[in-house]
Amino acid sequence: MNILGIETSCDETAAAVVKDGCEVLSNVVYTQIPLHQPYGGVVPEIASRAHIEKISQVVGEAIAQFRTASVRQQEEGRIDAVAVTYGPGLSPALIVGLNAAKGLAKALGVPLIGINHIEAHLHSPFLYDAGDERRLKTGDGRPEDVAPALGLAISGGNTMWVDMPEYGAYEVIGETLDDAAGEAFDKAAKLLGLGYPGGLKIDRMASAWMAETRSRSEVDSGSSDLFIPFPKGRPRDGVTALAGLPAELCVSFSGLKTALLRYVQKEKPTEADLPRIVASYQEAIVQAVADRTRVALKRKKYKSFILGGGVSLNSRIRAVLADVARDAGVSLLMAKPKYTGDNGAMIAGLAYYRRNHVEDAMTLDANPCLEVGR
Numbered sequence: 001m002n003i004l005g006i007e008t009s010c011d012e013t014a015a016a017v018v019k020d021g022c023e024v025l026s027n028v029v030y031t032q033i034p035l036h037q038p039y040g041g042v043v044p045e046i047a048s049r050a051h052i053e054k055i056s057q058v059v060g061e062a063i064a065q066f067r068t069a070s071v072r073q074q075e076e077g078r079i080d081a082v083a084v085t086y087g088p089g090l091s092p093a094l095i096v097g098l099n100a101a102k103g104l105a106k107a108l109g110v111p112l113i114g115i116n117h118i119e120a121h122l123h124s125p126f127l128y129d130a131g132d133e134r135r136l137k138t139g140d141g142r143p144e145d146v147a148p149a150l151g152l153a154i155s156g157g158n159t160m161w162v163d164m165p166e167y168g169a170y171e172v173i174g175e176t177l178d179d180a181a182g183e184a185f186d187k188a189a190k191l192l193g194l195g196y197p198g199g200l201k202i203d204r205m206a207s208a209w210m211a212e213t214r215s216r217s218e219v220d221s222g223s224s225d226l227f228i229p230f231p232k233g234r235p236r237d238g239v240t241a242l243a244g245l246p247a248e249l250c251v252s253f254s255g256l257k258t259a260l261l262r263y264v265q266k267e268k269p270t271e272a273d274l275p276r277i278v279a280s281y282q283e284a285i286v287q288a289v290a291d292r293t294r295v296a297l298k299r300k301k302y303k304s305f306i307l308g309g310g311v312s313l314n315s316r317i318r319a320v321l322a323d324v325a326r327d328a329g330v331s332l333l334m335a336k337p338k339y340t341g342d343n344g345a346m347i348a349g350l351a352y353y354r355r356n357h358v359e360d361a362m363t364l365d366a367n368p369c370l371e372v373g374r
């Protein structure tokens with residue numbers, strides 16, 4: 001079954017065709033980052049206009065690539081359904097993808113499947129390309145085989161721990177009370193003059209600094225002043241923002257951001273000080289995420305830990321969470337780097353597992369606050 005997936009929830013216009021939930025036959029992503037860079041963050045009106053300008057081209061390219069792949073595989077090249085992100089995200093941006101998807105579903109005479117963006121991030125580790133080793137087709141690692149699983153969706157818009165008792169069933173067990181991890185990275189980068197978006201830049205700068213520091217064996221000698229001690233984002237028990245979730249499974253990054261601002265105001269660092277600052281800031285985020293993950297993995301017997309979202313590309317997060325998963329005896333599933341950020345393949349892929357939740361094409365509405373598991 002070939003599903004065309006469309007994603008326009010934020011600042012990527014994306015479309016892809018995925019076969020049977022996991023095999024990516026085409027994948028096109030147009031990123032609007034340069035358009036938002038002068039503003040240091042995503043401007044919804046600019047995002048919406050850019051989606052309108054690009055959607056036909058992106059979808060057209062995804063279909064053309066799919067047809068080429070089908071000819072190569074000597075297959076018919078038929079699209080059996082159209083899937084689209086209908087939330088959460090920016091309302092004016094979601095509407096563009098939704099309208100395109102409605103039109104296509106009607107024109108092709110196929111069902112439309114509405115997909116939750118965060119749930120789709122948790123599907124990204126299952127995506128593979130035609131040339132890849134077919135590990136996911138048999139044995140462990142297919143969506144059908146991984147439950148019960150703990151999911152962590154960690155991106156520019158979300159940081160959320162999700163209990164998945166079976167594949168396609170989701171219950172949020174912890175989340176950020178304020179900024180998402182990606183937002184925390186981006187705001188720090190802006191404050192330090194590193195540009196937008198800042199996650200990848202901080203990752204690279206921190207990695208280089210840590211490699212150099214390690215080579216001086218400071219890490220292994222346990223030097224206590226290696227990292228600047230930024231707060232580790234643990235919310236207080238009983239605060240109303242927890243909304244019934246346990247504090248031990250939630251994070252709060254707003255204090256971390258303020259601590260960075262105070263540090264910069266007080267210490268007036270030079271450019272040479274930046275690598276240690278960003279590595280320490282990153283470490284505070286990584287350790288907060290690792291700590292909550294350890295707690296979540298102890299609360300229930302899981303088979304797998306599924307990691308998805310733009311921030312799951314972070315090299316330190318990948319390394320530390322791999323240790324956490326190994327210590328807990330669960331297998332860790334992470335997306336290929338190109339599927340960590342927003343893309344249409346994760347939408348099309350998850351739709352295969354949600355194909356029985358088919359919506360009436362003309363009544364599906366954008367839901368900017370769509371909850372996970374609803």
Ligand code: KG4
Nearest residue numbers: 155156157182197199203310311314341342
């Ligand atoms: O998943 P994504 O494309 O968008 C959302 O669904 O939110 O994630 C984008 C976020 C940005 O905040 C970006 O700074 C962050 O992912 N990011 C990273 C890295 N690469 C992207 N954060 C930390 N380390 C990275 N290597």
